[in-house]
Amino acid sequence: MFRAMMNMVLLLSLLAFIIPYPAHSYDMKPIVIQLAPSGAGAAQSVVITNTHTQPIAIEVRTFKRQQNPDGTDILTAEDEDLLVTPPQMVIAPKSSQSFKVRWVGDALPEHELAYRLVTTQLPIKFKQEETDDVSINVNMTYRYEAALYIVPPQSTPSARLVSVAPITDEAGKTWLEARIASDGKRRAILDKASLIITPESGGEPVTLTGESAASLVNLNILVGSERIVRLPWPEAIPPGPVKGELRTEYVVFD
Secondary structure (H helix, E strand, O other): OHHHHHHHHHHHHHHHHHOOOOOOOEEEEOOEEEEOOOOHHHEEEEEEEEOOOOOEEEEEEEEEEEEOOOOOEEEEEOOOOEEEEOOEEEEOOOOEEEEEEEEOOOOOOOOOEEEEEEEEEOOEEEEEEEEOOEEEEEEEOOEEEEEEEEOOOOOOEOEEEEEEEEEEOOOOOEEEEEEEEEOOOEOEEEEEEEEEEEEOOOOOOEEEOHHHHHHHOOOEEOOOOEEEEEEEOOOOOOOOOEEEEEEEEEOOOO
16 A cells, blocks of 8 residues: 555656646637627627647536626626537547627626636546556646627726725735726726825825836726726825826727
8 A cells, every 4th residue: 555655656746747738728719709789799709729639528608707806707607698509519639610609688788798708628638657556547628718798889988996095015015005996888998097196185196107007007897896906105105095096098899
């Protein structure tokens, strides 16, 4: 028993060096999908290319997407309003196959709806190693997550600064923490954003832009969500209560 355990440890250590781990075994395009709520634009084809040297099996699922303040997703399975055909497929080596995703939900949504389209590859069996009474199968799986949006016509983005305040991290460094809400009808992707900070006690305002506002660059805030970001505290303002103003343009994909 002891010998078998030692063999397993040695084998796992060896496999860590000898097993090739390709960057991807398949590719999916596009990774951002925008569908109209009705009409011809309510469906789109997605192409998966098998870059591997053996067949792969793919499963496609859709999830409703909510956003945490740190930008991470909360995903809930969506099985009614989005139709994927085919939902499963086997793709030959160095070949491509398309599937179609179609919106069959509300034809008149009040605002943009956000989803994730997730493709999962069934395990790829790379190698089986045997030594004495130990047998190990090494498998890998790959997963892609595409952003999928249902975009009503004439929907526009809008964002507002909810709050701004100093915050001290564990190392004792002071940061400026900003909470920004997306209150438009379409996701707000900030572009050329800046924050104007003014001490509540009075004094000259300081504008954070460029590298000082790097956390705001291309910040994506889903409709109805809030994001919390930290920026360097402006040196010209002593730590304390401040007021802020957000100025931004938006990236809009047609």
